[in-house]
Amino acid sequence: MGVCFLQPEQKLLRSASLKVTPQRTAILELLRESREHPSVDQVHRMILQKYPSVSLATIYKTLDLFKEKGLIQEVAASARQVGYDGNPGFHPHLVCKSCKEILDMPEGKLPQEYIKEASKNYGFQVDSQQLFLYGQCAKCRKN
Amino acid sequence: MGVCFLQPEQKLLRSASLKVTPQRTAILELLRESREHPSVDQVHRMILQKYPSVSLATIYKTLDLFKEKGLIQEVAASARQVGYDGNPGFHPHLVCKSCKEILDMPEGKLPQEYIKEASKNYGFQVDSQQLFLYGQCAKCRKN
DNA sequence: ATGGGTGCAAAACATTTGCAAAAGT
DNA sequence: ACTTTTGCAAATGTTTTGCACCCAT
Secondary structure (H helix, E strand, O other): OOOOOHHHHHHHHOOOOOOOOOOHHHHHHHHHHOOOOOOOHHHHHHHHHOOOOHHHHHHHHHHHHHHHHHOOOEEEEEEEEEEEEEEOOOOOOOOOOOOOOEOOOOOOOOHHHHHHHHHHHHHHEEEEEEEEEEEEEEEHHHO | OOOOOOHHHHHHHHOOOOOOOHHHHHHHHHHHHHOOOOOOHHHHHHHHHHHOOOOHHHHHHHHHHHHHHOOOEEEEEEEEEEEEOOOOOOOOEEOOOOOOEEEEEEOOOOOOHHHHHHHHHHOOOOEEEEEEEEEEEEHHHOO
């Protein structure tokens, strides 16, 4: 396959030493462009529009793989609300208990004090973190 | 039923306006005394030792109910690692990626700055939060 | 050429539901 | 007495697996 004009998603797959397939490219692209935090099933349905034969099993395997490689992050807002975020970097998530929407809070910085404390008091080496703020979003408060 | 000497768990059930049953008392007691973060199934197995006929469906219903009432918190460290914590108050969780153990970090305070920012920038009203720090625990680092 | 990725269907596993009997207030 | 909770079994939903074929390197 030609290698001259790679999309950013293809570069990312390469640098994670993964084979570049249309399915993987499409899934990664979709997540990186989305502002939502689609579930496994939602990712599947969206991918199906472009590639009508992609199986759900592939979506499961691919999302797991991307997560292991640090290309995306899993956002488990609760046991029954799990989504995927194409931005693997730390940012707090606002989870509305009414409409279930999850908003990114891009401007958050890392809670360094916790990382130090984990190391000092527990000998625990932190390599990533997730912060969830639960409550009610602006829209839902107006009802 | 006599009402004279109530256990703390029974008082808690009362104040959440829930009926006091042996199953509920046992589940709440178990979680409040545990330092682990048992899964639905682990709770079921532990309860079975004392009450051999408690059904899994009851465990599901009860944990959901306790969570709604704020008696416990659900700890979804990832999509496939969900446990329950008898302490409903905020405290960071250290999640070891190797041995999957979840440690409580009791001394953490709330990240107030995020709550203010959520309100100011998004009109979002925060009423609870969860912080997960992922990495490697002291034991696992020694291998 | 070869190792890894994909799709399929089945298997395994997890969660929810409806209902009758039991228990709490 | 009334209402809620429980246990059961079935139904539903979700995730994983094994395998043959295909594709990227």
